Amino acid sequence: MKLQTKDFLTLPNILSYVRLLLIPVFMVQYLTATGIGDYYIAGIIIVFSGLTDLLDGYIARKFNQITELGKLLDPIADKLTQIAVIICLFVHYKKMWIIIALFVAKELFMAVNDFLLYRQGKKLDGAKWFGKVSTAVFYACMTFLVAFPSIQATTANSLMLITGFFLTLSFVLYGREFFTMYQKSSK
Numbered sequence: 649m650k651l652q653t654k655d656f657l658t659l660p661n662i663l664s665y666v667r668l669l670l671i672p673v674f675m676v677q678y679l680t681a682t683g684i685g686d687y688y689i690a691g692i693i694i695v696f697s698g699l700t701d702l703l704d705g706y707i708a709r710k711f712n713q714i715t716e717l718g719k720l721l722d723p724i725a726d727k728l729t730q731i732a733v734i735i736c737l738f739v740h741y742k743k744m745w746i747i748i749a750l751f752v753a754k755e756l757f758m759a760v761n762d763f764l765l766y767r768q769g770k771k772l773d774g775a776k777w778f779g780k781v782s783t784a785v786f787y788a789c790m791t792f793l794v795a796f797p798s799i800q801a802t803t804a805n806s807l808m809l810i811t812g813f814f815l816t817l818s819f820v821l822y823g824r825e826f827f828t829m830y831q832k833s834s835k
Contacts, residue, residue: 670697750816754822
């Protein structure tokens, strides 16, 4: 991967830097929150981060600003943001460990298979629709949990269940994608 100076300063990559910088801002805001307004602000930070995620991909494709650095930065910013959110939420929702376990299992599975296929000269070509849907559902449900920490336990559990379902669906469908890629490489 050859990086050029201009790759560092594309608008999509700058948006990814902003997302990375928002992670500690969100964590401090959420973990030190004392009133509902503080939780709303933490929720707004997550919404803003999610919007910059959508925007950076759109701008990169629309204005031909796709870079090798961006292909690395975007998923890193996305995963680190998701990790920060679920770890912070674990403070208030002990059942969040299920989401953490699913998330870690899925991401490890993806990383190992990406690595193994890369060694064979193949790679998964970007995020699939089900990965994007899973991410959107994750952000919607987790933002609600962040912004409204005093919701009823049944509502919180339902949001975690929905998130878990879509994480599992994405996990299974990516597994199918990898299986197909392995089958093609063995022929």
